[in-house]
Amino acid sequence: MSRLVVASIGPASSVQDGGRTGAQRYGLTPSGAMDRLALAAANCLVGNELFAAVVEIGPFGASFTARDGAVRIAITGAPRNADIAGKPVASETSVTLKDGETLTLGFARGGAFTYLAIEGAIQGEPVFGSLAVNARAGLGSPYPRPLQAGDEFTVAAASGGPEQRIELPKPPDGPIRVLLGPQDDEFDDANRELFLSSDWKISATSDRMGYRLEGPVIKHLHGHNIVSDGTVNGSIQVPGNGAPIVLMMDRGTSGGYPKIATVISADLGSLAQTSAGTAFRFKAISMAEAQDEAKKFAQLLRSLPDRLRTADTVELNIEALHDANVAGHAVNAVDAATWQSPAEP
Amino acid sequence: MAATLPPPRLLPSGDSAVTVEFSRTIDDDANQRVLVLDRALTAAAIEGVTEAVPTYRSLLVHYDPGRIGFDALGEQLLALASRPQPPTAKARRWRIPVAYGGEHGIDLEDVAKALNTTPEDIVARHVAGDYRVAMIGFTPGWSYLSGLDESLHMSRRQNPRLLTPAGTISIGGIQAGIQCLAAPSGWHLLGRTPVRTYQLHRNPTFLTEPGDRVTFFAIDHKTFAEQDRAAEAGEIIAERVDA
Numbered sequence: 001m002s003r004l005v006v007a008s009i010g011p012a013s014s015v016q017d018g019g020r021t022g023a024q025r026y027g028l029t030p031s032g033a034m035d036r037l038a039l040a041a042a043n044c045l046v047g048n049e050l051f052a053a054v055v056e057i058g059p060f061g062a063s064f065t066a067r068d069g070a071v072r073i074a075i076t077g078a079p080r081n082a083d084i085a086g087k088p089v090a091s092e093t094s095v096t097l098k099d100g101e102t103l104t105l106g107f108a109r110g111g112a113f114t115y116l117a118i119e120g121a122i123q124g125e126p127v128f129g130s131l132a133v134n135a136r137a138g139l140g141s142p143y144p145r146p147l148q149a150g151d152e153f154t155v156a157a158a159s160g161g162p163e164q165r166i167e168l169p170k171p172p173d174g175p176i177r178v179l180l181g182p183q184d185d186e187f188d189d190a191n192r193e194l195f196l197s198s199d200w201k202i203s204a205t206s207d208r209m210g211y212r213l214e215g216p217v218i219k220h221l222h223g224h225n226i227v228s229d230g231t232v233n234g235s236i237q238v239p240g241n242g243a244p245i246v247l248m249m250d251r252g253t254s255g256g257y258p259k260i261a262t263v264i265s266a267d268l269g270s271l272a273q274t275s276a277g278t279a280f281r282f283k284a285i286s287m288a289e290a291q292d293e294a295k296k297f298a299q300l301l302r303s304l305p306d307r308l309r310t311a312d313t314v315e316l317n318i319e320a321l322h323d324a325n326v327a328g329h330a331v332n333a334v335d336a337a338t339w340q341s342p343a344e345p
Numbered sequence: 346m347a348a349t350l351p352p353p354r355l356l357p358s359g360d361s362a363v364t365v366e367f368s369r370t371i372d373d374d375a376n377q378r379v380l381v382l383d384r385a386l387t388a389a390a391i392e393g394v395t396e397a398v399p400t401y402r403s404l405l406v407h408y409d410p411g412r413i414g415f416d417a418l419g420e421q422l423l424a425l426a427s428r429p430q431p432p433t434a435k436a437r438r439w440r441i442p443v444a445y446g447g448e449h450g451i452d453l454e455d456v457a458k459a460l461n462t463t464p465e466d467i468v469a470r471h472v473a474g475d476y477r478v479a480m481i482g483f484t485p486g487w488s489y490l491s492g493l494d495e496s497l498h499m500s501r502r503q504n505p506r507l508l509t510p511a512g513t514i515s516i517g518g519i520q521a522g523i524q525c526l527a528a529p530s531g532w533h534l535l536g537r538t539p540v541r542t543y544q545l546h547r548n549p550t551f552l553t554e555p556g557d558r559v560t561f562f563a564i565d566h567k568t569f570a571e572q573d574r575a576a577e578a579g580e581i582i583a584e585r586v587d588a
Contacts, residue, residue, distance in 0.1 A: 021407070024398045026543065026551040027485045127545065137485045137526065138545065182356035182364045227371050228482060228489075230398040230405025232362045254400055254482030262359035290360035291410040298411050 002069035004118055005152040007102060010060025012207065013147045015122055015140055016249075018051025020130035024253045030233070031132035031139070032249050034113050034208065034272035037168070037301065038077035042117035044304040045074035045094045045164050052121035053131040055147065059108040064116070066097035070158040072119035073097060076166075078111030078273055093165040093311050094119075096158045111273035120156035134250060165311040166304065175283035176271050178236065178261040179290050183226060186258035187238075191218050195244070195260055199279040206276065208250040217242035220258060228256040234263030234271075246271060264290045266297035353378075353403075353426050355419045360410050365422050366403040371519060373491055375402045376479045378426070380556045385425045391418065399555045400480045401489070436477075438558040440584040441523065443514050443536040444569035445471075450514070450536035459499060468563055470494045471514075471535060476521055476559040481551075486525030486543030488553045493521040505531030512537040512573075514561070523553070536563075539572035540583045547579045 016039070019032020033039035033056055040050040055064075061080075064073070074094040075082060082089040082105050089095050089103065097103055108114060124131040124141030133140030143151055184192060194216055203212035224240040231237070235247040237257040246263060247255070261282065263271055274280055285293075356364040365382060368375035383399045386406065393412030398405040408418055445468045446453040457464045476490040493516060501517045506529060509515070513524040517532030524530065525542045538561075542552045553559070564572070576582045 022396050023485075023551070024396055024405075024407075025481060025555065027481045027483055027487050028543075136528075137543075179357050179359055182358045182366075227369065227401050228480070229364060229366070229400045229403045230358070230362075230482075232358050232405070232407070234359055252483045253398060254480065259358075262357070264360050266360075287357055287360070287415050291414060294360045294410045 001154050002071045002099070002157045003067040003152045003154050004071045004073070004097075005065045005067055006055075006147055006149055007063040007065045008149050009062040009147050009151075010058055011146060012058025012060075013062060014056055014133035014135070014145070015053050015124070015143060015147070016056040016132045017053040017130055019132050019249065020126075020128035020139075023128050024230070027253050028128065028137060028139075029134060029251055029253055030249060031134045031208075032130065033115065033132075034249055035077050035115070035269040037269050037297075038113070038115045038273075039117075040301050040304055041092065041166050041168060042074050042076040042115040043121070044308065045076070045092070045166055046072055046117050046119035047159075047161075048117060048119070048121045050301060050304065052117070053124065054118070054122065055116040057105065057108075057114045057116060059112050061104070061106050063102050063104045064097070065102045066099055067152075069099050070160075071097045071155060072158040072163075073103065074117050074164075075105070075114055076117075077114040078108035080108050080114055081106035090165070092168060094163045096160075096163070110275055112275065113272065118153060118155050119158055122153050122155075136250070163311040164308045167307045167309065169300070171273075172267070172270055175281040176267050176274075177264045177285045177290070177293070178234075178282050179264060179287060180261050180284050181259070182229075182262075183258040184260050186221050186226065187218065187260055188221050191220075192260065194218060196282055196284055199281060200244075201279055202274055202276045204276045208248055210248055210251060211246040211271065213244045213246065215243075218244060218260065224257055226256055226258050228254045231255045231259070232262060234265065234268050235259045236261045236263065248272065264293055266290075266293040352423055353382075355422065356403075357415065358405060360415075362405055362407045363415065363419060363422070364403050364405050365426065367426075368402040371401050371479075371491070373477075376477075376491065378430075379404050381430050382422070382426050383555070385428065386422070389421070389425060391421055393418070398482075400482065401491075435587065436556055436558045437554070438560065438586040439540075439553065440586060441514075441538050441540050441559060441561050442564040442568070442572060442582065443472075443538050443561045444564055444566050445514075445536035447566060449510075449566065449569065450534050452515075452533040453535050456497075456499070456516075456533050456535065460496070467497070467535065470497055471516070471521070472561050472563060474521065474560070476561075478553050478555050478557045478559060479520075480555055481542075481553065484524075484526050484528050486523075486541070486551060486553070487528070488523040488525075488542055488559070490521040490523065490559055493519055495519075497521075499533065501531040502533065505529055509534060510537060512539060512541070514538055523559070537569065539569055539576045540581070541576050544576075544579065547581075552581065552583060 515532035
């Protein structure tokens, strides 16, 4: 067996997987990865089950060292500088750390969460079918808390097969799509319109429980107290101060503020990966469209194994990759030659 | 009775859940209908339904839109909700020990003062109550109870506390509660129970279910300390009385 040791890691980093369902009726929140597509892609690259447990790395840097043998990993999600002993490592590509080698990851550049999957997957004792950390409830395995330097994962030695890359669709850059409700009737037309037509930014005080939004004040029709009812991932509740909060994976299972709308499940990962301070808008769509998007997203996840390509036949364009990563955009190493500089600095 | 009741409202909660709302207010009859629909939904085992979350006034039904659509599910939920109510299932009753006042119930004296009576009288009224678990939410095991004596209804604290102890027994508005884990709270803290409504490696992990009946009885602080140790070791402590 090999070990992957956490050499350094910032806050808001924890073991996450597809989350736990079935116990929301007892107040147990689902938790799970903030970006399901990135979770599934990382696992797919190293041959794991798509929703197996991975390391979810928050916005700060981190480093990991292989011990007692080689460890194959893959990183997906928020782009950041990544290298092994100074040699750049591409996102969305598997790579094998030799015994003693260290993978060093910089700060997230755009987005918030990067996923590190380990071939063989992180092992632990599931509770309600999940290893996902829910620090408030003391749940999660092998560590029921955010990760710290010195934590380690015991894994099967790297299989030594060819490295893989994965071709993912371009992330959508349109508005975040929502379905109005369940309590949109607690707001008048003017305030619903204000919600849908304004630019919003995610506050830096956001976390895995909720993304706080900065923008205009949304006023309630009958005050901000409703009798608590159930919440879902993506519920947009409006508390007394009129600043909406999008409930995320560590949300309370019930809440007592009116919920003006709900982010569609296919767009929740995009919202999770929107950087604090970046302006975005919401767009209301119909139930039929939303359910169609949910089915397409499920189909995308199922198709991931078909999107794998062998990576070792491709000459990595290291220089372009390095420049691109420094500029703050994740690029697939093989696409680096065609990558163009964005208009913004 | 059910036949004369208005049908619930179906409120979309995103593309993978629907809220079946029976009332906008806290209402015992609405909560009963929620719990009846919850049981009926479990029995019906509708393809694509993944879990349901009962609350005071609504049932949140999670589903997989790849297996059942909003319209088809909504129709089935309305049909289930319109069925005559079966005889109420036998409710379990839990007798829960509480160490009132002092360090375990730091608001007991203030509540007594605000209601112009003695702490002993507040405890007597709280212990006399016959409660029902209306819902569990917020944090694991946090059991919201209906049935609080009207004379104990009082608005929540102006300044919620950022952290209140595990096992806190409190009142807020027209509700009473059993809190399992340490958590923020704006309710008035009357006491603490050694009973864990949620304990990870115990069977059962969750003690209370929506619909369970609950009564409280007073214990002294020395008994609390003993029972707290036993509960930590996995004992259930609460006494179960089946009606």
